[in-house]
Amino acid sequence: xxxxxxxxxxxxxxxxxxxxxxxxxxxxxxxxxxxxxxxxxxxxxxxxxxxxxxxxxxxxxxxxxxxxxxxxxxxxxxxxxxxxxxxxxxxxxxxxxxxxxxxxxxxxxxxxxxxxxx
Numbered sequence: 350x351x352x353x354x355x356x357x358x359x360x361x362x363x364x365x366x367x368x369x370x371x372x373x374x375x376x377x378x379x380x381x382x383x384x385x386x387x388x389x390x391x392x393x394x395x396x397x398x399x400x401x402x403x404x405x406x407x408x409x410x411x412x413x414x415x416x417x418x419x420x421x422x423x424x425x426x427x428x429x430x431x432x433x434x435x436x437x438x439x440x441x442x443x444x445x446x447x448x449x450x451x452x453x454x455x456x457x458x459x460x461x462x463x464x465x466x467x
Contacts, residue, residue: 380446385420388456392449397458400444400466403437418445418458426452429460442467 351359380396388397401420408414414429416437427445429435437443447460 385418385425386423388423388425388449388458390456393451393456394449396446396448396461398444398446399458400442403439403441403443406437406439414460414463416443416463418443426455426457427460427463428452428457429463435463435465437463437465441465 380398383392383397383399385399385401388399399418399420401418401423403416404419404424405417406415412430412432414427414431414435416427416429418425418427427447429447435443442465444464444466445458445460446462447458450457450459
């Protein structure tokens with residue numbers, strides 16, 4: 350039988366490896382696809398991946414990208430805070446992954462990534 354100190358050390362090391370593993374797995378897990386028209390108030394706080402056409406686009410002087418994503422009559426604002434904003438243009442078909450939130454009472458997606466698909 351192992352001494353109590355050794356058991357505590359092994360438990361601590363195993364816990365650290367477990368937490369590190371969960372963290373690393375979390376970095377690579379992509380959210381499931383969610384059609385734009387299905388994103389609503391119940392989606393707030395959830396990570397989503399959706400697609401649509403850019404119907405409006407603006408880049409602020411602080412490198413924040415603001416787009417309006419549109420698909421099948423549904424629209425949602427998307428914000429991407431990044432120094433490396435993707436090269437996209439109005440009319441591009443894009444895939445957006447990010448967290449659904451609310452800003453001034455309206456839904457929006459805070460994008461983790463934006464990928465031009467066309």
